[in-house]
Amino acid sequence: MLSTYRYPKFEYRTPPELMAPGKAGRYPVVVVGAGPVGLGTAIDLAAQGVPVLLLDNDDTVSLGSRGVCYAKRALEILDRLGCGQTMVDKGVSWQVGRTFFRDEEVYSFNLCPQPDHHRPGMINLQQYHLEERLVARAGQLPNIDLRWKNNVVSVTAGEAGATLSVETPDGFYTVTTDWLIAADGARSHIRKLLGLDIEGRVFMDRFLIADVVMQADFPPERRFWFDPPFHPGQSVLLHRQADNVWRIDFQLGWDCDPEEEKKPEKVIPRVRALLGDDRPFELEWVSVYTFQCRRMRSFRHGPVFFVGDAAHQVSPFGARGANSGFQDHDNLAWKLKLVMDGKAPDSLLDTYTEERGAAADENILNSTRSTDFITPKSRTSLLFRNAVLGLARKHAFARALVNSGRLSVPSHLTRSRLNTPDEDGFAGDMVPGAPMDDAPIAAPGGEKWLLSILGNRFQLLYFVEDAAGIDERTAATLASLAGDAVPVEAVVVARSGAAPSGLRTVHDVAGRIAERYDATPGTTYLARPDQHVAARWRVFDPVKVQRAVAVATGNAVPNLMEAA
Amino acid sequence: MPLITANNFFEPGKRYFRDFSPGDEFYEALLEAHQNLTDEQSAQLNAKLILLLANHIGDIAILREAMALAREDTE
Ligand SMILES: Cc1cc2nc3c(=O)[nH]c(=O)nc-3n(C[C@H](O)[C@H](O)[C@H](O)COP(=O)(O)OP(=O)(O)OC[C@H]3O[C@@H](n4cnc5c(N)ncnc54)[C@H](O)[C@@H]3O)c2cc1C
Numbered sequence: 001m002l003s004t005y006r007y008p009k010f011e012y013r014t015p016p017e018l019m020a021p022g023k024a025g026r027y028p029v030v031v032v033g034a035g036p037v038g039l040g041t042a043i044d045l046a047a048q049g050v051p052v053l054l055l056d057n058d059d060t061v062s063l064g065s066r067g068v069c070y071a072k073r074a075l076e077i078l079d080r081l082g083c084g085q086t087m088v089d090k091g092v093s094w095q096v097g098r099t100f101f102r103d104e105e106v107y108s109f110n111l112c113p114q115p116d117h118h119r120p121g122m123i124n125l126q127q128y129h130l131e132e133r134l135v136a137r138a139g140q141l142p143n144i145d146l147r148w149k150n151n152v153v154s155v156t157a158g159e160a161g162a163t164l165s166v167e168t169p170d171g172f173y174t175v176t177t178d179w180l181i182a183a184d185g186a187r188s189h190i191r192k193l194l195g196l197d198i199e200g201r202v203f204m205d206r207f208l209i210a211d212v213v214m215q216a217d218f219p220p221e222r223r224f225w226f227d228p229p230f231h232p233g234q235s236v237l238l239h240r241q242a243d244n245v246w247r248i249d250f251q252l253g254w255d256c257d258p259e260e261e262k263k264p265e266k267v268i269p270r271v272r273a274l275l276g277d278d279r280p281f282e283l284e285w286v287s288v289y290t291f292q293c294r295r296m297r298s299f300r301h302g303p304v305f306f307v308g309d310a311a312h313q314v315s316p317f318g319a320r321g322a323n324s325g326f327q328d329h330d331n332l333a334w335k336l337k338l339v340m341d342g343k344a345p346d347s348l349l350d351t352y353t354e355e356r357g358a359a360a361d362e363n364i365l366n367s368t369r370s371t372d373f374i375t376p377k378s379r380t381s382l383l384f385r386n387a388v389l390g391l392a393r394k395h396a397f398a399r400a401l402v403n404s405g406r407l408s409v410p411s412h413l414t415r416s417r418l419n420t421p422d423e424d425g426f427a428g429d430m431v432p433g434a435p436m437d438d439a440p441i442a443a444p445g446g447e448k449w450l451l452s453i454l455g456n457r458f459q460l461l462y463f464v465e466d467a468a469g470i471d472e473r474t475a476a477t478l479a480s481l482a483g484d485a486v487p488v489e490a491v492v493v494a495r496s497g498a499a500p501s502g503l504r505t506v507h508d509v510a511g512r513i514a515e516r517y518d519a520t521p522g523t524t525y526l527a528r529p530d531q532h533v534a535a536r537w538r539v540f541d542p543v544k545v546q547r548a549v550a551v552a553t554g555n556a557v558p559n560l561m562e563a564a
Numbered sequence: 565m566p567l568i569t570a571n572n573f574f575e576p577g578k579r580y581f582r583d584f585s586p587g588d589e590f591y592e593a594l595l596e597a598h599q600n601l602t603d604e605q606s607a608q609l610n611a612k613l614i615l616l617l618a619n620h621i622g623d624i625a626i627l628r629e630a631m632a633l634a635r636e637d638t639e
Contacts (some may be wrong), residue, residue, distance in 0.1 A: 380601070
């Protein structure tokens with residue numbers, strides 16, 4: 001029982017299969033697991049018009065203290081799902097992290113030093129609050145059938161889909177599905193039932209997590225200590241969460257006794273030593289964890305997809321767990337929708353594991369490097385680590401080497417076969433495969449941010465100075481893209497004016513879009529439904545756009561000459 | 565040219581999207597070079613590494629400056 005939070009108890013209802021026994025339900029998509037990633041997946045698909053059956057073996061949200069930090073990119077995805085604001089409202093927004101060595105600050109970072117972004121670098125929010133809000137959002141979508149206390153006990157998968165056996169308080173039933181998405185967490189039962197492996201490294205270290213309720217006026221910043229006087233030889237991490245709940249991670253080392261360490265009489269003095277004063281606090285939650293970095297070789301097995309912790313796990317220092325899970329469904333949902341609608345070949349779905357596999361490798365690489373810095377494995381690594389920390393006080397190069405966690409940022413999918421390589425010169429980071437940068441806009445519908453008008457469909461950003469100056473022919477060509485087999489919505493990005501032919505126009509009010517996308521008049525960006533750059537050119541050419549859409553959807557590329 | 569103490573890691577031909585990546589890549593390679601060595605062997609490796617890098621830098625004025633900075637706070 002927590003003093004600041006009451007776990008909701010979601011109602012179990014007898015599934016229709018058990019009301020009319022003998023009938024095996026058939027569904028287009030079944031998602032197993034209503035953790036953050038399964039909920040995100042279901043909402044993403046349902047919002048795009050795909051009916052989803054979502055099964056979870058529990059009837060409440062995540063217990064105790066787990067995920068804390070949700071990054072800018074995850075918030076942007078949650079915005080697309082229609083529930084970003086509620087997370088930001090409840091969470092604690094922050095940008096600055098401070099790192100201390102012994103009793104001195106040696107390094108600080110700012111996650112989002114640029115102005116003019118809608119979302120902060122990070123929010124801190126207890127995982128149960130996050131999940132409760134996702135459940136509420138799922139409840140608003142009539143095409144999500146969310147079933148609590150539905151435990152998947154067996155699964156078979158073949159060419160024609162998957163068949164599941166589900167255990168409920170009223171007995172067992174069977175469902176078949178065209179597509180199965182396994183979001184059943186790190187210990188994925190589906191992974192085991194299908195005989196699939198997950199490989200990687202387990203770290204020989206233990207961490208004590210304490211959630212503490214207290215009044216404190218520390219600024220909302222991440223604080224990390226290497227070898228502090230109050231916990232010598234180990235590291236400590238402090239985060240402020242919602243409702244004055246503070247999360248503290250104490251590194252314990254491998255040789256401790258976890259049961260002993262969890263006792264309040266052990267924990268309270270540790271917290272007291274950190275606070276360094278006698279302010280009152282209440283212990284809300286204590287646990288001890290170990291962690292691992294590992295991934296499945298492929299996240300797709302025929303009609304079965306693995307997302308979130310079921311597919312890959314990282315050490316928590318980069319907050320790359322749930323954050324990368326949201327990016328999984330961000331990547332998968334639109335592809336599955338296109339394939340289900342017959343607008344893209346099955347091979348498009350293989351790019352889910354290619355793109356997200358590359359991202360998982362990047363997340364594991366960064367989390368492993370952080371872990372190796374935080375938990376040196378030999379005398380020599382400890383020597384180097386402490387030398388870096390010692391030099392960091394005075395020298396910028398050493399500050400850049402201080403690694404107390406490289407916090408979750410999205411991958412640039414630069415090697416994806418869905419990208420159309422640049423043929424024109426561009427500066428900056430918005431390369432094909434890049435997650436698109438946000439920037440302020442003014443629009444007739446009142447939207448204030450670029451990302452708020454992007455997503456869920458292919459879109460073409462066409463940059464001009466004065467939208468009213470676009471000639472009728474170009475306007476008609478831009479508008480006609482909406483009638484293609486894979487529709488593309490043209491959006492004119494201008495400094496002033498309204499485009500003809502009723503084309504959607506937004507104004508680059510602060511000039512940040514042009515700056516971040518290195519855009520000049522005529523510049524054209526093709527955006528994927530998951531807000532990633534698919535292609536870009538200095539001049540709008542509808543034939544090139546159609547080719548790039550074909551490449552980005554795995555379709556046969558129309559012959560340039562024929563099309564022209 | 566004085567000793568560079570700003571962040572200076574890069575690999576020619578490689579594109580980084582995050583400022584911390586090149587430094588982290590170097591650090592990982594450094595720890596890898598020491599993998600499975602005894603403390604004594606690691607100390608030897610460090611000595612050889614310093615000599616190789618010192619010769620590469622060549623400019624003894626810079627090397628003196630680096631040695632002085634490394635010596636600070638070391639007692
Ligand atoms: C200490 C700690 C700190 C962390 N900090 C962060 C952080 O700051 N930021 C971050 O992004 N991530 C963090 N994480 C990681 C984050 O908690 C996980 O990545 C996240 O919970 C993964 O979500 P998921 O939906 O994939 O899996 P889970 O949250 O594990 O959800 C799986 C769901 O599937 C259900 N289920 C399982 N088996 C079945 C079955 N057979 N039938 C039906 N249902 C089933 C379970 O009941 C559960 O609801 C942290 C983790 C830990 C342990």
